[in-house]
Amino acid sequence: MVTMEDYPDIETEWCPGCGNFGILKAIRKALVSVGKAPHEVLIVSGIGQAGKLPHYMKCNTFNGLHGRTLPLATGSKAANHDLTVLTVGGDGDTYGEGGNHLIHAIRRNPNITAIVHDNQIYGLTKGQASPTSELGMKTKVQTHGVVNTPLSPLSLAVSLDCSFVARGYAGNIEHLAGILEEAIKHRGFALVDILQPCVTFNKLNTFKWYAERVYRLDEEGYVPDDRIKAFERSLEWGDRIPIGIFYKKEKPTFEDGFGTLGEGTLISRPKDQTLVEELIDSFM
Amino acid sequence: MEHDISIRIGGEAGQGIQTIGFALAKTFQKSGLYVFSTQYYLSRVRGGNNYFQIRVSDRPVRAMSDRLDMLIALDRASVEKYMDDLNEGVVLLDAEEFNIPSHDKRLFDVPFQKIATDTGGSKLYTNAVAMGAVLGLLCFELNHLEDVLRDTFSQKGEKIVHSNVLAARAGYEHVQNNYKGKCKYSFGKASRTSMKMLIDGNDAVGLGALAAGVQFLASYPMTPSTGVMDFVAAHADRFNVVVEQAEDEISALNMVLGASFAGARAMTTTSGGGFCLMAEALGLAGMTETPAVIFLGQRPGPSTGLPTMTEQGDLLFALHASHGEFPRCILAPKTPDDAFYLTSKAFDLADKYQVPVFVMSDQYLIDSQFTCERFDTSKIAIHRHLLSDDELGTMGTYKRYTITPDGISPRALPGQSRHLVVADSDEHNEEGHIDQTADNRILMMEKRMRKLKGLTMEMERPEVYGPQEADITLIGWGSSYGPLTEAVELLNKEGQSLNLVHFTHIYPINSEEIRNIITGKGTTICVENNATGQFAKLLKAEADISVDMNLLRYDGMPFTPGYIMRALYEKKVI
Numbered sequence: 001m002v003t004m005e006d007y008p009d010i011e012t013e014w015c016p017g018c019g020n021f022g023i024l025k026a027i028r029k030a031l032v033s034v035g036k037a038p039h040e041v042l043i044v045s046g047i048g049q050a051g052k053l054p055h056y057m058k059c060n061t062f063n064g065l066h067g068r069t070l071p072l073a074t075g076s077k078a079a080n081h082d083l084t085v086l087t088v089g090g091d092g093d094t095y096g097e098g099g100n101h102l103i104h105a106i107r108r109n110p111n112i113t114a115i116v117h118d119n120q121i122y123g124l125t126k127g128q129a130s131p132t133s134e135l136g137m138k139t140k141v142q143t144h145g146v147v148n149t150p151l152s153p154l155s156l157a158v159s160l161d162c163s164f165v166a167r168g169y170a171g172n173i174e175h176l177a178g179i180l181e182e183a184i185k186h187r188g189f190a191l192v193d194i195l196q197p198c199v200t201f202n203k204l205n206t207f208k209w210y211a212e213r214v215y216r217l218d219e220e221g222y223v224p225d226d227r228i229k230a231f232e233r234s235l236e237w238g239d240r241i242p243i244g245i246f247y248k249k250e251k252p253t254f255e256d257g258f259g260t261l262g263e264g265t266l267i268s269r270p271k272d273q274t275l276v277e278e279l280i281d282s283f284m
Numbered sequence: 285m286e287h288d289i290s291i292r293i294g295g296e297a298g299q300g301i302q303t304i305g306f307a308l309a310k311t312f313q314k315s316g317l318y319v320f321s322t323q324y325y326l327s328r329v330r331g332g333n334n335y336f337q338i339r340v341s342d343r344p345v346r347a348m349s350d351r352l353d354m355l356i357a358l359d360r361a362s363v364e365k366y367m368d369d370l371n372e373g374v375v376l377l378d379a380e381e382f383n384i385p386s387h388d389k390r391l392f393d394v395p396f397q398k399i400a401t402d403t404g405g406s407k408l409y410t411n412a413v414a415m416g417a418v419l420g421l422l423c424f425e426l427n428h429l430e431d432v433l434r435d436t437f438s439q440k441g442e443k444i445v446h447s448n449v450l451a452a453r454a455g456y457e458h459v460q461n462n463y464k465g466k467c468k469y470s471f472g473k474a475s476r477t478s479m480k481m482l483i484d485g486n487d488a489v490g491l492g493a494l495a496a497g498v499q500f501l502a503s504y505p506m507t508p509s510t511g512v513m514d515f516v517a518a519h520a521d522r523f524n525v526v527v528e529q530a531e532d533e534i535s536a537l538n539m540v541l542g543a544s545f546a547g548a549r550a551m552t553t554t555s556g557g558g559f560c561l562m563a564e565a566l567g568l569a570g571m572t573e574t575p576a577v578i579f580l581g582q583r584p585g586p587s588t589g590l591p592t593m594t595e596q597g598d599l600l601f602a603l604h605a606s607h608g609e610f611p612r613c614i615l616a617p618k619t620p621d622d623a624f625y626l627t628s629k630a631f632d633l634a635d636k637y638q639v640p641v642f643v644m645s646d647q648y649l650i651d652s653q654f655t656c657e658r659f660d661t662s663k664i665a666i667h668r669h670l671l672s673d674d675e676l677g678t679m680g681t682y683k684r685y686t687i688t689p690d691g692i693s694p695r696a697l698p699g700q701s702r703h704l705v706v707a708d709s710d711e712h713n714e715e716g717h718i719d720q721t722a723d724n725r726i727l728m729m730e731k732r733m734r735k736l737k738g739l740t741m742e743m744e745r746p747e748v749y750g751p752q753e754a755d756i757t758l759i760g761w762g763s764s765y766g767p768l769t770e771a772v773e774l775l776n777k778e779g780q781s782l783n784l785v786h787f788t789h790i791y792p793i794n795s796e797e798i799r800n801i802i803t804g805k806g807t808t809i810c811v812e813n814n815a816t817g818q819f820a821k822l823l824k825a826e827a828d829i830s831v832d833m834n835l836l837r838y839d840g841m842p843f844t845p846g847y848i849m850r851a852l853y854e855k856k857v858i
Contacts, residue, residue: 039702060698061706071535075542078526104531267547269524276495283481
């Protein structure tokens with residue numbers, strides 16, 4: 001049996017009070033709940049404070065490039081679909097640098113869970129606007145305030161008929177762990193956007209700011225099976241901010257699309273060298 | 285009597301030039317002759333003027349001839365454009381259709397369309413008529429063509445096959461009845477049956493990858509490299525390969541690295557601009573020591589350049605692409621059989637040294653068919669260079685980046701055992717976790733760079749073609765082998781003294797060995813399909829060899845023996 005002891009605490013280099021701590025804890029809890037041991041899990045991370053997460057956790061890790069977690073994770077999942085594959089990146093990573101990959105990962109629908117630490121700011125580079133920064137937010141680069149329309153990641157995902165769309169809040173670890181557990185269990189691409197206060201660089205979207213606004217969808221009897229309703233909820237942002245599972249839809253995964261992955265993993269499939277001889281003969 | 289003739293099929297894109305070209309090439313091949321074919325096409329799906337050129341000989345041929353003996357014109361423009369290229373050759377054309385008076389003795393009028401409609405009931409069979417007509421003019425047996433037509437059209441049903449065969453026969457008979465004895469390129473009976481292959485560089489790379497056990501391929505389509513992805517995709521189900529068309533080349537190489545990290549033999553295929561986008565992930569492969577095979581099909585740049593033409597202009601880019609310093613390997617095949625073996629070798633080297641390995645070619649070799657000896661798969665052994673389950677079972681701890689004397693750290697796969705596998709794009713310690721200390725940096729840089737030493741020993745020495753010592757030494761790399769060897773042969777027959785030192789293992793360079801081969805006693809001339817002499821620069825930088833002269837071509841066209849000879853005369857070295 002897998003327990004929290006299998007995922008021991010490891011010293012981090014995050015700022016004290018950072019929302020990342022809550023996310024890290026929720027990921028470990030979720031993995032214990034689904035019964036996956038560290039060697040069965042692969043976390044592919046990008047660059048940014050979020051990208052360092054797997055270094056503070058016991059599991060297989062590929063800490064790759066900024067924005068490129070999803071293609072890399074898709075390749076790993078195709079090679080060995082027995083691995084439980086999670087990606088971890090921030091809002092700049094997933095929605096900025098990796099925006100194109102997100103669109104196509106949703107279309108491809110590999111059975112992986114994409115976790116986005118969405119703090120609406122660039123932390124590692126010390127405080128520039130991110131794709132989700134609020135209009136008018138002043139930063140050292142956006143000196144007159146952000147003028148670019150903020151990206152609504154959940155609306156984007158629902159519009160692409162993403163097979164699992166959810167939002168968590170780093171200030172509610174239990175609830176977030178539950179969402180992550182559902183996301184990991186879900187067969188298909190799961191996007192989990194996580195509201196993560198940045199205590200150092202984002203003075204607007206603070207723990208207090210979120211605590212006054214977030215509400216749980218499940219507590220309002222919301223059922224995540226309707227794309228139009230999910231889209232409506234995804235647009236909700238202001239005095240009330242919904243968290244929970246917005247949309248869920250079973251559909252064939254990327255791996256299902258390859259008949260070759262029907263029995264066993266790609267890397268375990270035997271090779272028939274007589275086929276090579278036949279193919280060579282076809283050029284005679 | 286020795287035969288060596290060149291046939292060009294010219295017409296608009298979409299007219300079936302390739303269909304005729306492939307079928308005729310295969311027909312000659314099946315009858316035991318040696319074939320070399322090449323394609324010239326523009327970046328368009330319809331219209332324009334393209335050609336397919338076939339050289340047929342009863343001795344091995346590996347380059348385009350500079351002489352054109354026969355032109356099959358499928359449109360009027362081909363007649364106008366290529367008449368001057370014909371020495372004393374002949375043109376087969378539909379004079380009525382093109383409204384060309386056939387008083388020129390070189391013009392052989394064959395009413396392709398009328399014969400097609402009369403026999404097959406449709407203009408669709410025009411190409412089969414043309415193929416038959418060519419063989420008729422060569423007095424070449426028709427049965428091999430009939431076999432090829434059956435193979436080509438069998439999936440379209442017996443009726444289509446039959447109509448094509450009838451149309452080919454009618455074309456053949458028309459020419460035999462009207463022009464018998466007029467053509468001097470009579471092959472007579474070529475009776476042998478070939479035990480050789482006819483294959484282009486593209487399919488040979490794909491076949492090499494399949495033979496090496498490729499399991500994952502991700503690419504974004506880009507001429508002229510797309511064909512390798514198409515080839516592997518066509519056979520993917522039977523060979524257990526996952527082929528994915530990525531949203532861009534950035535994604536393609538990252539997918540490949542993800543698949544490779546998890547244990548699959550993985551490759552990507554790309555060309556100039558696409559490879560530019562891969563530069564970032566190339567460095568990731570270097571830093572995380574993740575094996576990857578990159579097939580780079582060069583075309584003239586910069587930017588979009590000449591998308592359907594050829595150049596060897598990306599050598600130094602491939603060598604230096606991505607920031608930072610890390611070991612890599614570059615192989616450049618000279619012929620399709622070489623492409624087969626080197627592609628397979630690329631997978632082995634990538635796994636053994638945990639580095640990115642390039643198979644570098646160009647539009648010329650990719651689109652050129654050669655007669656080759658049957659590929660020998662016994663020369664290919666698949667070694668994954670991975671820790672076994674047993675070895676991992678007895679290990680107390682596992683560190684992905686263990687410091688070793690040869691720089692190669694034992695490789696395990698994620699999920700293979702209870703040992704965790706950690707890879708990092710940051711500078712990392714032996715366990716794979718971020719470590720930014722100076723001491724660690726030095727240890728890890730040196731560990732990675734040590735792999736170059738082993739890799740260097742894997743590089744085969746260049747081939748010396750012709751006499752061991754000569755007044756003039758030509759130096760070449762990759763696809764220019766065919767034209768270079770033929771130029772050396774022809775010039776030596778004329779009483780000149782030349783040899784060729786030809787490289788297929790490009791990087792890393794075994795400097796000492798190469799200095800023993802290129803001694804600088806004669807005049808050294810580096811022959812390259814680019815404008816700046818990139819390989820010559822590499823020789824200077826890596827082996828301190830200065831060539832006396834560069835012979836460069838950068839008009840988008842490949843070298844021919846004649847082009848090289850003319851350039852040598854112009855340079856007054858012969």
